[in-house]
Amino acid sequence: QVQLVESGGGLVQAGGSLRLSCAASGRTSSSMGWFRQAPGKERDFVAAISSGGSGTAYADSVKGRFTISRDNAKNTVWLQMNSLKPEDTAVYYCAKSRRRLGVALTRDEYDSWGQGTQVTVSS
Numbered sequence: 860q861v862q863l864v865e866s867g868g869g870l871v872q873a874g875g876s877l878r879l880s881c882a883a884s885g886r887t888s889s890s891m892g893w894f895r896q897a898p899g900k901e902r903d904f905v906a907a908i909s910s911g912g913s914g915t916a917y918a919d920s921v922k923g924r925f926t927i928s929r930d931n932a933k934n935t936v937w938l939q940m941n942s943l944k945p946e947d948t949a950v951y952y953c954a955k956s957r958r959r960l961g962v963a964l965t966r967d968e969y970d971s972w973g974q975g976t977q978v979t980v981s982s
Contacts, residue, residue, distance in 0.1 A: 861885045861971055863953045868976030875980070876941045881953030881973060883934040890956040890963040891929060891936045895949035895978075902952065906938060907962045916962045921947075943980045950975040 862884040871877055879893070892907035906917045906927040915927055926939040936953060955971040956963035963969060 861887060861955055863955060863971055863973035865951065865953045865973040865976040868951060868978045870979045870981065871943055873944055873980055873982050875943050876939070877943065877978060879938040879940065879951055879953075879976060879978075881936040881938075883936075883955070885934065886931070887934060887936075887955050888931075888959065890958040890961065890968075891927075892954050892956060892963055892969060893927060893936075893938045894952045894954060894966070894969075895947075896952070896975075897949040900949075902966065904964060904966070905951070907956075907964060908936065909962050910959060914962045916964055940978070943978075945980045945982045948978060948980050950977050 864882045867879040893905040894902050896902040908915050908927045924942045929936040952975045953973040954969040956968045
């Protein structure tokens with residue numbers, strides 16, 4: 860089973876930017892995604908990208924501010940987060956889905972998860 864390791868989280872002021880990285884231990888020929896979980900809340904979908912990178916999807920709350928991308932040669936997925944808001948504060952998780960075509964949008968499509976990286980946005 861592929862292992863996923865996130866990095867790039869940290870503390871940033873509102874309006875700032877962060878870039879999260881997700882390094883996979885092997886090839887990921889499927890849709891990849893980012894989810895986030897704030898204290899006391901469910902783990903929510905943030906963004907996803909198709910296996911080839913041509914298709915993407917975003918939660919309404921991050922659309923226009925976050926960008927997901929991937930480089931299959933490097934087995935890496937990124938989440939560029941701009942114009943960050945305090946409500947973006949959460950632990951961010953990278954995940955690999957079982958979907959080979961299209962973009963995986965729901966948690967039950969994902970079968971491998973990273974350990975998470977904390978993102979804190981101060982007001």
